[in-house]
Amino acid sequence: xxxxxxxxxxxxxxxxxxxxxxxxxxxxxxxxxxxxxxxxxxxxxxxxxxxxxxxxxxxxxxxxxxxxxxxxxxxxxxxxxxxxxxxxxxxxxxxxxxxxxxxxxxxxxxxxxxxxxxxxxxxxxxxxxxxxxxxxxxxxxxxxxxxxxxxxxxxxxxxxxxxxxxxxxxxxxxxxxxxxxxxxxxxxxxxxxxxxxxxxxxxxxxxxxxxxxxxxxxxxxxxxxxxxxxxxxxxxxxxxxxxxxxxxxxxxxxxxxxxxxxxxxxxxxxxxxxxxxxxxxxxxxxxxxxxxxxxxxxxxxxxxxxxxxxxxxxxxxxxxxxxxxxxxxxxxxxxxxxxxxxxxxxxx
Amino acid sequence: xxxxxxxxxxxxxxxxxxxxxxxxxxxxxxxxxxxxxxxxxxxxxxxxxxxxxxxxxxxxxxxxxxxxxxxxxxxxxxxxxxxxxxxxxxxxxxxxxxxxxxxxxxxxxxxxxxxxxxxxxxxxxxxxxxxxxxxxxxxxxxxxxxxxxxxxxxxxxxxxxxxxxxxxxxxxxxxxxxxxxxxxxxxxxxxxxxxxxxxxxxxxxxxxxxxxxxxxxxxxxxxxxxxxxxxxxxxxxxxxxxxxxxxxxxxxxxxxxxxxxxxxxxxxxxxxxxxxxxxxxxxxxxxxxxxxxxxxxxxxxxxxxxxxxxxxxxxxxxx
Numbered sequence: 001x002x003x004x005x006x007x008x009x010x011x012x013x014x015x016x017x018x019x020x021x022x023x024x025x026x027x028x029x030x031x032x033x034x035x036x037x038x039x040x041x042x043x044x045x046x047x048x049x050x051x052x053x054x055x056x057x058x059x060x061x062x063x064x065x066x067x068x069x070x071x072x073x074x075x076x077x078x079x080x081x082x083x084x085x086x087x088x089x090x091x092x093x094x095x096x097x098x099x100x101x102x103x104x105x106x107x108x109x110x111x112x113x114x115x116x117x118x119x120x121x122x123x124x125x126x127x128x129x130x131x132x133x134x135x136x137x138x139x140x141x142x143x144x145x146x147x148x149x150x151x152x153x154x155x156x157x158x159x160x161x162x163x164x165x166x167x168x169x170x171x172x173x174x175x176x177x178x179x180x181x182x183x184x185x186x187x188x189x190x191x192x193x194x195x196x197x198x199x200x201x202x203x204x205x206x207x208x209x210x211x212x213x214x215x216x217x218x219x220x221x222x223x224x225x226x227x228x229x230x231x232x233x234x235x236x237x238x239x240x241x242x243x244x245x246x247x248x249x250x251x252x253x254x255x256x257x258x259x260x261x262x263x264x265x266x267x268x269x270x271x272x273x274x275x276x277x278x279x280x281x282x283x284x285x286x287x288x289x290x291x292x293x294x295x296x297x298x299x300x301x302x303x304x305x306x307x308x309x310x311x312x313x314x315x316x317x318x319x320x321x322x323x324x325x326x327x328x329x330x331x332x333x334x335x336x337x338x339x340x341x342x343x344x345x346x347x348x
Numbered sequence: 349x350x351x352x353x354x355x356x357x358x359x360x361x362x363x364x365x366x367x368x369x370x371x372x373x374x375x376x377x378x379x380x381x382x383x384x385x386x387x388x389x390x391x392x393x394x395x396x397x398x399x400x401x402x403x404x405x406x407x408x409x410x411x412x413x414x415x416x417x418x419x420x421x422x423x424x425x426x427x428x429x430x431x432x433x434x435x436x437x438x439x440x441x442x443x444x445x446x447x448x449x450x451x452x453x454x455x456x457x458x459x460x461x462x463x464x465x466x467x468x469x470x471x472x473x474x475x476x477x478x479x480x481x482x483x484x485x486x487x488x489x490x491x492x493x494x495x496x497x498x499x500x501x502x503x504x505x506x507x508x509x510x511x512x513x514x515x516x517x518x519x520x521x522x523x524x525x526x527x528x529x530x531x532x533x534x535x536x537x538x539x540x541x542x543x544x545x546x547x548x549x550x551x552x553x554x555x556x557x558x559x560x561x562x563x564x565x566x567x568x569x570x571x572x573x574x575x576x577x578x579x580x581x582x583x584x585x586x587x588x589x590x591x592x593x594x595x596x597x598x599x600x601x602x603x604x605x606x607x608x609x610x611x612x613x614x615x616x617x618x619x620x621x622x623x624x625x626x627x628x629x630x631x632x633x634x635x636x637x638x639x640x641x642x643x644x645x646x647x648x649x650x651x652x653x654x655x656x657x658x659x660x661x662x663x664x665x666x667x
Contacts, residue, residue: 030466078446080387125642135645136654138387138446139593142586143638154631269582278450315465320458328433328451331443 007340011333012283012290016297019326023318036312041319044307045300051307053181053188057260059299061086063197064252065277066284066291067204068119068245073286074208075241076221081126081141082249083274084148085119087267089253091152092118094264095160097170097257107173112196112254119250120243122148127242131235137242145270153266166265176259191259198292200251205288207244217241249274276302279323282330298323356496358611360482361618363506366610368393368568370509372588373595373602374516375560380597381520382553383533383657387449388434390585391456392427392561393568398460399426400566401473401576408478415478416570420505423566424559430456431558432551439550442661453585461578472577480505480571505567512560513603520599529553533655536662546662564588587613590641597655612637 024034045055065082072079079085093115100107126140160167176191208214219227220237228234252273257264280298284290305319329336372389379386386392400423408415433455437448464473485499520526531539532549540546565581573580587609594608595601615633 026462080446080450129642129646133646135642135647138385139590139645140642142387143590143641146583146586146638147635150631150634154629154634158629269579275450275454278447279454282447315462317458317462317465320454321462324451324454324458327447327454328437328443331447331451332437332441334442 007337008285010340011336012285012294012330014336015283015326015329015333018329019322022325023322026318026321027314032312032314037308037314037318040308040311040314041301041304043304043311045304047307048186049184050186050188051303053185053190055299055303056194057188057190058303059295060191060193060197060259061252061255061273062276062280062295062299063201063292064248064255065273066280066295067200067288068248068252068274069277069281070284070286070288070291071204071208071248072241072245073281074221075217075237076224077127077130077238077241077245078138079123079126079141079242079245079249080138080278081122081144081148081274082245082252082277083270083272084141084145085122085246085249086253086256086271086274087145087148087152088118088122089115089250090257090264091155091253092250093174093254093257094167094170095155097174097262098160098168100174101171102173104173107171108176108258111170111174111258112251115250115254115257116247117250119253120247123242123244123246123249124239127239127246130242131238145274149267149270152264156264156266160264167263169262170258174258175262176255177262189260191255193255193259196251197255200248201288201292204248208288213240249277252277276323279327282327352493352496356500358614358618359497360501361614362607362611363502364482364571364610365613366607367503367506367509367571368564368584369588369591369606369609370513370564370603371567372561372564372585373591373606374513374599375557375564376589376592377516377520377595377597377599377602378529378553378560379557380592380658381533381655382529382550383536383655383660383662384435384438384550384554385445385449385659386434386554386557387446387589388431388452388456388585389449389557389561389589390581390583391449391453392431392558393565393585393588394453394456394460394581395430396420396423396427396562396565397569397573397580398456398463398565398576399423399562400569401476401580402463402467404476404478404570405473408476413478416480419478419570420563420566423562425562427562427565428555428559431554431561434558435551435554438661439547439554442663445659445661457578460576464576473575475575476570479574480567503571505571509567510603513599516599530655532662533657536657536660540662540664546664550662561585561588587637590637593654594641594644608640609637612640 027034027037044051046052068082069079093111096111096114122144126137126144129135129140130137156167157163176193178192181190208218216232216237220234224234276298280291280294284294301319305316308314309316372393376386376389400419403422404415404419411418434448434452437443438445480503482501482503489495489499528544528549532546536546568584569576569580591602591605591609594605
């Protein structure tokens with residue numbers, strides 16, 4: 001009844017249910033009505049076309065940052081540095097968008113590619129350190145996040161502008177925004193980046209499952225020693241995995257730079273797109289389709305939560321707790337697996 | 349005279365920023381020595397800062413001048429209990445320790461901000477009225493030069509941080525408890541066959557890291573930040589984690605690394621007063637600790653050996 005594949009599918013679903021259930025219990029404990037709370041959340045995410053547009057806008061970078069984490073994880077690497085790679089991607093895309101005057105057919109792709117390259121470079125550093133010197137990528141990527149934050153702030157203030165706190169708006173020829181989509185959704189900030197995000201999910205699926213290189217990457221993720229014995233160049237694959245992961249993350253930054261905001265400002269802290277990407281990838285079981293679904297869930301939670309204080313009086317921060325708990329349950333999947341197997345034994 | 353003056357200012361500010369990092373990094377050493385990676389140090393600090401501030405705001409009339417000390421004590425206890433979540437996930441449920449740590453970070457901030465909204469009805473707490481104050485140590489501060497440098501204008505918590513580093517060193521390297529803790533992190537199966545309870549030692553390691561992380565977070569809140577918001581603890585936990593690695597998983601190494609990071613942090617703040625550093629763009633001072641950590645990891649500053657079983661769940665009976 002419970003095949004291994006089935007269990008793998010059940011774990012994320014059970015984790016989400018447990019997370020939402022915990023949220024409901026917290027609401028009860030603090031004297032809120034959970035039904036009203038989650039109702040407000042639902043309305044805030046799908047209530048009308050505007051909210052729907054905003055939800056899709058939020059989902060867009062999550063898909064890409066989730067793909068970034070998932071791609072690295074499939075090769076056995078934990079990329080905590082997606083946050084930093086998002087930053088440099090955002091910066092690069094805006095820089096190209098502000099600095100040049102080109103026809104759209106060149107300008108927009110150029111800005112997007114620049115973002116991917118910047119993210120790829122930011123992933124290359126931990127990649128090569130891991131491959132050549134065996135340095136653990138987790139700590140390096142955490143450090144790279146802070147370096148990205150400060151370097152990008154410094155670039156915005158001193159290089160792109162003359163001491164200002166934000167860049168100019170990007171040229172219309174580099175923008176992903178669309179009057180048509182905005183008009184359709186009561187002027188939400190939805191943009192064309194959504195199509196790119198879905199396309200990149202297909203790309204990831206194709207690369208990992210239908211190409212020799214993807215097979216090698218996954219093989220390295222399963223067992224480095226066996227892969228080396230089979231004649232694969234392990235260190236090259238590690239670097240490549242981090243570079244591609246960084247490129248995905250850079251694109252997530254471009255979604256913010258070219259789509260949602262159209263500029264970059266000085267940041268006092270992280271955007272959390274990258275950190276949420278870890279949650280998205282884990283919940284999505286590191287598959288392309290899973291990431292898209294998980295990104296939808298977290299995007300819905302985040303945007304819907306904004307409606308909770310006004311409609312049900314529940315603080316927005318409750319959703320952060322729910323997301324944290326979902327990650328916790330996915331991470332502790334051993335516990336869930338154990339319970340499922342218990343049921344299985346009794347069923348026999 | 350002026351040189352001593354500047355030096356004493358830099359040193360005072362460096363040690364002020366270093367103290368929370370020292371506490372937290374020592375916690376990291378205990379956890380990682382037992383074989384459990386603790387990316388969640390940041391979250392443990394957030395929890396400590398939150399509990400410390402809330403306790404301080406609530407009980408400052410009851411406990412008077414003892415309030416800050418009571419606050420950090422309660423924060424220690426609270427964070428130690430909170431760390432149980434990480435212990436439970438990564439030791440008993442065999443969760444990926446890094447992922448569990450990430451969840452801890454999310455969870456602490458979520459809980460802290462949710463309760464802040466709930467109790468104070470706004471995004472941040474009021475400024476506390478009973479923080480720690482810097483002070484001059486009587487008699488000792490009168491010693492020429494040394495008195496100015498080490499006994500003037502420091503916080504008592506800074507002395508406590510340095511003292512604790514030596515205590516931690518003694519515990520980890522000179523007691524049977526420390527030997528067991530280290531052995532569990534190096535080769536859990538060998539420890540198990542020698543009758544050491546691996547799970548218990550790891551639980552203790554993680555809970556000590558919770559207590560010390562909470563201490564670090566609350567000391568940061570009660571000496572530097574003075575309130576709790578989403579921006580109270582931003583990266584100090586990760587910096588402490590870096591100090592653990594930079595210091596090669598040794599308490600005194602972590603102490604040195606934390607002081608160095610505190611120095612680097614304070615440099616970007618006091619640099620405008622120092623003629624030599626006036627012209628260095630602030631960005632280099634800001635990223636220096638992170639770049640140096642990467643260089644240290646890459647082995648340019650001497651190779652560090654992590655505890656051998658770090659990050660591996662111990663499954664009894666597995667080989």
